[in-house]
Amino acid sequence: MTKSAQYWKPSIAVFLAAALVPGLACKRGPLPEAKPPVPPITGMQLGPGLPGSAPLQALRAYADSLKFNTEPGLGDAQRVDFAKDSVGSTGDTVRIQPVTGAYLFDTTTELAQGRVVARIWSKQEYRRAGFGSWWTYWWIDRNGPGGTWRSLFISPGTTTAEGMWLGWYPPGRQCPVGRTCAAIHNGSNIIICYNCGGTWCATKPTLATSP
Numbered sequence: 001m002t003k004s005a006q007y008w009k010p011s012i013a014v015f016l017a018a019a020l021v022p023g024l025a026c027k028r029g030p031l032p033e034a035k036p037p038v039p040p041i042t043g044m045q046l047g048p049g050l051p052g053s054a055p056l057q058a059l060r061a062y063a064d065s066l067k068f069n070t071e072p073g074l075g076d077a078q079r080v081d082f083a084k085d086s087v088g089s090t091g092d093t094v095r096i097q098p099v100t101g102a103y104l105f106d107t108t109t110e111l112a113q114g115r116v117v118a119r120i121w122s123k124q125e126y127r128r129a130g131f132g133s134w135w136t137y138w139w140i141d142r143n144g145p146g147g148t149w150r151s152l153f154i155s156p157g158t159t160t161a162e163g164m165w166l167g168w169y170p171p172g173r174q175c176p177v178g179r180t181c182a183a184i185h186n187g188s189n190i191i192i193c194y195n196c197g198g199t200w201c202a203t204k205p206t207l208a209t210s211p
Helices: 054-064 107-113
Strands: 012-016 076-081 092-098 115-122 136-141 150-154 159-163 183-186 192-196 199-203
Touching: 054 115, 054 136, 054 150, 107 115, 107 136
Parallel strands: 012 192
Antiparallel strands: 012 183, 076 092, 092 115, 115 136, 136 150, 150 159, 192 199
């Protein structure tokens, strides 16, 4: 857990939500999402994700091949100002799109080993965090200090690590059964949440909100 991420005050939240139970779709609706393919490396093999390293290059190629939910109501786009830790009235467009089928990942095995769960795009650049007018991938594993959960934000030129917490936030909205959703949602300072195996995972991109 990063030192700067130990205190949060209510204002904004970015929620990556997922249906808790993978049910069958209606006859005229979409089929339930399939679980994404297994990545070519684990979090242990990825290590700190050094730019230019072979494991990171393999992971980016894998992430580029994944399918993401972009439909209205599943992905989201809002005006966000990471520097001011605010969303809505100031800032510029930020998009978050979950990996199709990410809600199916098992927390104790698959997420612990490492999985890409979403991608983030920002019209305004926050280079310390790796956010900008490109897709930055959000990777989760349990290879932080002392075997703790961590998030890696993987952009074309940088990789930044943050602490991650389980059970921090409830869902910001309900998702259709069998779908994975993402939303930029009011409720706390800028925190990204993802429903991992029925328990909420949360992380804060502190380098984006740092001067």
